[in-house]
Amino acid sequence: MSTPDEVTLKLSSSMLRHGSELPLHARETVFSLDDVSVFYGDYEAIRNVTLPIGKNEITAFIGPSGCGKSTLLRSFNRMNDLIPGARVQGTVAYHGTDIYGPDVDPIEVRRRVGMVFQKPNVFPKSIYENVAYGPKVNGIKGNYDDLVEECLTRAALWNEVKDDLKKSAYALSGGQQQRLVIARCIAVRPDVILMDEPCASLDPIATAKIEDLMGELAKDYTIVIVTHNMQQAARVSDRTAFFTAELDDNGIRHGRLVEFGPTRELFSSPSDKRTEDYISGRFG
Amino acid sequence: MSTINPDATALTAAANSLRRSKPHYGERVIRGLLLLAAVVSVLTTFGIVISLLIPSIEFFTEIPIGDFLFGTTWTPLFMNGEFGVLPLVSGTLVITGIAIIVAIPLGLGSAIYLSEYASLRVRKVLKPTLEVLAGIPTVVFGFFALEFLTQLVLVKIFPGIEVFNALSAGIIMGIMIIPTIASLSEDAMAAVPSGLRDGAYALGSTKRQTAMKVVIPAALSGIVAAFVLGISRAIGETMIVTIAAGLQPQLTLNPLQGMQTMTSYIAAAGSGDLATGSIEYKSIFAVGLLLFILTFIMNVFSIRLVRRFRQVYQ
Ligand SMILES: Nc1ncnc2c1ncn2[C@@H]1O[C@H](COP(=O)(O)OP(=O)(O)O)[C@@H](O)[C@H]1O
Ligand SMILES: [Mg+2]
DSSP states (O other), X not given: OXXXXXXXXXXXXXXXXXXXXXXXXXXXXXXXXEEEEEEETTEEEEEEEEEEEETTOEEXXXXXXXXXXXXXXXXXXXXXXXXXXXXXXXXXXXXXXXXTSTTOOHHHHHHHEEEEOSSOOOOSSBHHHHHHHXXXXXXXXXXXXXXXXXXXHXXXXXXXXTTOTTSBGGGSOHHHHHHHHHHHHHTTOOSEEEEESTTTTSOHHHHHHHHHHHHHHTTTSEEEEEOSOHHHHHHHOSEEEEEEEEEOTTSOEEEEEEEEEEHHHHHHSOSSHHHHHHHTTSOO | OOOOOOOHHHHHHHHHHHSOSSOXXXXXXXXXXXXXXXXXXXXXXXXXXXXXXXXXXXXXXXXXXXXXXXXXXXXXXXXXXXXXXXXXXXXXXXXXXXXXXXXXXXXXXXXXXXXXXXXXHHHHHHHHHHHXXXXXXXXXXXXXXXXXXXXXXXXXXXXXXXXXXXXXXXXXXXXXXXXXXXXXXXXHHHTSOXXXXXXXXXXXXXXXXXXXXXXXXXTHHHHHHHHHHHHHHHHHOOHHHHHHSOSOOOOXXXXXXXXXXXXXXXXXXXXXXXXXTSHHHHHHHHHHHHHHHHHHHHHHHHHHHHHHHXXXXX
């Protein structure tokens, strides 16, 4: 008698990431969003989000498709600037500085706030050149050998590729490519790493590797991850923000932040009915 | 051993239902037509080679091949004319070289601008406009080179320039192939997945770095193919050189002088009234064969090059 896999989320505390049990107010905040809305032309994709991101924490964004998680994430490193018509309202403060302020160079922002995408977007270059790319364009001179080794080691990829550094990055598997992208990202020595569904195109084994890696990386970096996978959010994150898309009075959908809190609390005792429905699989 | 025997009749029934119920005639007709199309183009190529080859072989029974390939004087219409093809080869190379110098920076520059910098609105206007250039008949380009470029512009810069000169022909030929290079390179760059650009920007790249270090390398095989096609068009181009470069076969690298290319010799000699079977007549085919071989070698070489740089996106 086998029942099909149900989306039942039985959370044991062992599934939760331990280590950062500090209340948020006791931590330094890296990002502080105040009343942030993001528009595509006239369309307000996500509205009025107020949210802090704690240093060396992993913050997960969860919620149904289309509720604006990626949109909000891209406002953290001004990637929205690259989309014609996209506009951010409100304040996105990074260590107290509004990154949309008049004197801020988006390129400087992106050097400090790295990003890993859903599809591993390795460059059509060698493994070595992929890692060295960021330091090169950012004008860091010298020999990159040590840096490449260090970053690949930190991304848990060194042992698999150390003899093939000159090989095309396309020869790697999807999971290896995604770790290469992470290595490439940390080579510019960012402070924050944004990850937009980094495991969406990976198999469970590769996913597990990336998840382990995230735990390691959180010791030195602040991580914000968008994920479709609630178990993943529960496993890896310290804090979770749950978003949903709701119709306004004119019948237009906008993404909203419903609930934000320590992951353990949000999953075990959600304060909002919508969160509860979503995490128990009754919605989305 | 076998304890479970599948029901034999059920199996037969299932197999029957998989059998084709009626022949797919439409499929066969289409296949036949497509095969015919392929055969026609292959046969045509063969026909061309053979029709070049036969008079050429006759030509080489009279003129030693070494004299042809390495001779430095081309005077086929003189009494006791000489058939050293090097002046025509050098004319072709000099004019094509000038065209490349003009067309590659401008063509690639336009492609980078269109693909990476221009707004959607600008691109929508600019790309078709550029492609109109490709539709201008080459004879018009030829007169433009002679009447406008040489007489109004180049004489002011180079007072000693000849009326018929390689420079004007090369420049205009370059302009003629810009749309080919720009349009195909732009297609190749537009085909680069946007995820690669996002990846580059997210690492703190500027627009220029993204274009130069990520997009162009990723599109390189398409860009090289665009160059090759443009250069092939330049080498094979006849009208512009016939009109603007004059018909003097001279072994020189000085672009201010008149020159004759392989193509313009063929055009000029072919349109004259040479007796069929005369040595001058056969020389047209020998030059044509050489042109064919040179273009062929270039294409093979560049296909190799493209393969080497080819990058497959996932
Ligand atoms: N480049 C864009 N232009 C216009 N609308 C967009 C763009 N990207 C996303 N959207 C819209 O914004 C909303 C939020 O999208 P997104 O942030 O991708 O959601 P999520 O990541 O939560 O699935 C969706 O309605 C989507 O259609
Ligand atoms: Mg998304």
